[in-house]
Amino acid sequence: MTLAVLLAAGLAAAGCGDNRNPNEVVASTTGAAVTSAPATTSEAAVTASPVVTTGEAPVPDPLRLGPDANGQVVRLAVGQSLSVWLAANPSTGYAWDVAMLDQNIVKQNGGAEYEQDPSPDGMVGVGGKTLWSFTAVAPGATRLQLQYRRAWEQGVPPAETFTLDLSVA
Numbered sequence: 001m002t003l004a005v006l007l008a009a010g011l012a013a014a015g016c017g018d019n020r021n022p023n024e025v026v027a028s029t030t031g032a033a034v035t036s037a038p039a040t041t042s043e044a045a046v047t048a049s050p051v052v053t054t055g056e057a058p059v060p061d062p063l064r065l066g067p068d069a070n071g072q073v074v075r076l077a078v079g080q081s082l083s084v085w086l087a088a089n090p091s092t093g094y095a096w097d098v099a100m101l102d103q104n105i106v107k108q109n110g111g112a113e114y115e116q117d118p119s120p121d122g123m124v125g126v127g128g129k130t131l132w133s134f135t136a137v138a139p140g141a142t143r144l145q146l147q148y149r150r151a152w153e154q155g156v157p158p159a160e161t162f163t164l165d166l167s168v169a
Contacts, residue, residue: 073165076136086162089127093150094159096130102142106166109133136168
């Protein structure tokens with residue numbers, strides 16, 4: 001066969017099937033563990049990228065979770081990264097902080113990063129998103145709990161909480 005025929009046959013085969021990403025992961029809203037499944041993309045969806053290899057065992061895809069993952073059980077592998085983004089507006093005095101996490105099992109990578117939503121020129125007080133980054137470092141189970149509160153308000157319950165039960169194997 002000629003190179004052109006082989007190339008045409010390969011392109012035709014590549015065009016078969018649907019356009020879903022087989023690596024896409026979606027957070028369950030039923031309290032079940034987060035598992036791999038083809039799904040449509042949304043802000044609440046857990047997203048993943050291809051497996052990363054380090055010369056040892058492959059490291060599973062990083063997970064990015066949003067507010068819809070609140071209350072879920074998430075399974076991670078040692079070395080796997082997890083990021084959590086939550087709506088925030090620091091101009092109100094409220095900020096997310098880590099209230100609970102066993103850092104011997106899942107380590108927090110630095111502090112939170114804040115990204116303001118787009119706003120019209122001159123507009124102040126616009127909200128945005130806070131992004132937290134974590135890495136699974138040892139087998140075990142831990143609870144990640146984030147609280148949205150004003151640091152100076154002692155004895156006041158947080159305005160919001162976000163919780164994940166993390167299981168690392």
